[in-house]
Amino acid sequence: MTQIQFNLDMDFLKESLMNSNIDNVVKSTIVLVLNEYMEKERDAYLKAGAYERSDERQDYRNGYYDRDYMLSIGKVKLCVPRTRSGEFSTTAFEKYRRCDQAFALSMLEMVVNGVSTRKVKNVVEQLCGEYVSKSFVSSLTEKLDPIVNEWANRSLGTEYYRYIYVDAMYIKVREHHKVVSKAVYIATGLNEGNKREVLGLKVSHEESYEAWNEFLRELIARGLQSPKLVISDAHSGLKKAIPKVFIGTSWQRCTVHFKKNLIDELPKKSMNDVKEELKQIFDVSTPEMARKRKDEFVSRYQDNSKLNKVIDNLENGFDDAIQYLNEPEEYQKFIRSTNSLERLNQEVRRRERVIRIFPNTQSAFRLIGAVLMDYEEEEQKKRPIFKRD
Helix, strand or coil: CCCCCCCCCHHHHHHHHHHCCHHHHHHHHHHHHHHHHHHHHHHHHHCCCCCCCCCCCCCCEEEEEEEEEEECCEEEEEEEEEECCCCCCCCCCCCCCCCCHHHHHHHHHHHHCCCCHHHHHHHHHHHHCCCCCHHHHHHHHHHHHHHHHHHHCCCCCCCCCCEEEEEEEEEEEEECCEEEEEEEEEEEEECCCCCEEEEEEEEECCCCHHHHHHHHHHHHHCCCCCCCEEEECCCHHHHHHHHHHCCCCEEEECHHHHHHHHHHCCCCCCCHHHHHHHHHHCCCCCHHHHHHHHHHHHHHHCCCHHHHHHHHHHHHHHHHHCHHHHCCHHHHHHHCCCHHHHHHHHHHHHHHHHHCEECCHHHHHHHHHHHHHHHHHHHHHCCCCCCCC
8 A cells, every 4th residue: 555645734734723713723634634645645646746857757737626525524625636637536535425424424323313304404504504405315315225225134044033023014105106105014033142133124015915925935035934923913914924934833912902902892981890800811821820711701791791792802812812821931921912013113103203204115114224223233232131041
């Protein structure tokens, strides 16, 4: 690598320090260093100093051109050296780059954390006194595409995820000049270190058996092994897809959703005791205890015509709602519902509300993927949900 030595005009630097505020001091210093660096870089390229005769000379100086350069401290004006052939290019900054990497990453982080592009634009103007268009901020986020795509397509064959949670949420996306509803499929799992991990993300059309089947098969194609248990709500398409894709896997119906559905079907008055008895059916540690409480509940209220529908639904959904009780007791409270995934969905929703309507499907995948990556990174820093002896 070529070593370039250069001297700074210390008198000029001293004058800048004495007569300017700190922002101008920093800017002046950067301008001085970069200009001198580029000058020496051109000398090294030409293999000849100013006014020097040399048999090794390979080009000639051709003055300078001014270029505005955006840094995290604001915009500076540089004098970029030129050569007659035009083949010289400085390495002091990337060609056509609009801002330095730290500043770009800061703007990306603002967008990922739910700050609208309009607000990001305003922040940049306040910090740097420089106009940045909304389209520039939007185009900047496209830098996330290869990062999110690589994460979303990573191999899942290096670990075994015994428990997997799946759910879908809906967002609004512009498509062919119309605003349409899109389903966001998310899968998370409990890894071998007992930490939660995001396994998959897909933005597609509305929930259906075909869509869920495709999403789950994509996880298998990436190396995912059939888990012991899949925890989800009772969407009919998902229920049908799980046994088709995951051979030998049991389905756990989210007990929170199930109890809520049963309670919503109760009469509105004088049902507090009934509600508590319904909840206590699942507040046990073995399937035998749950079945005993369920049978006692049915026996007690089977002659109450107002509860016939509740009892029928309890009987029909009971077995699917107690699969978690067949697993070790230390896992049970973590696998009986999709609460952890619901909280993740809320975090995605918090960022999504700022945007309201995504300009296209790729932008939705990009932002939601970045949010999930951020969530997963934080989860890996936490302690395992529990430690087994």
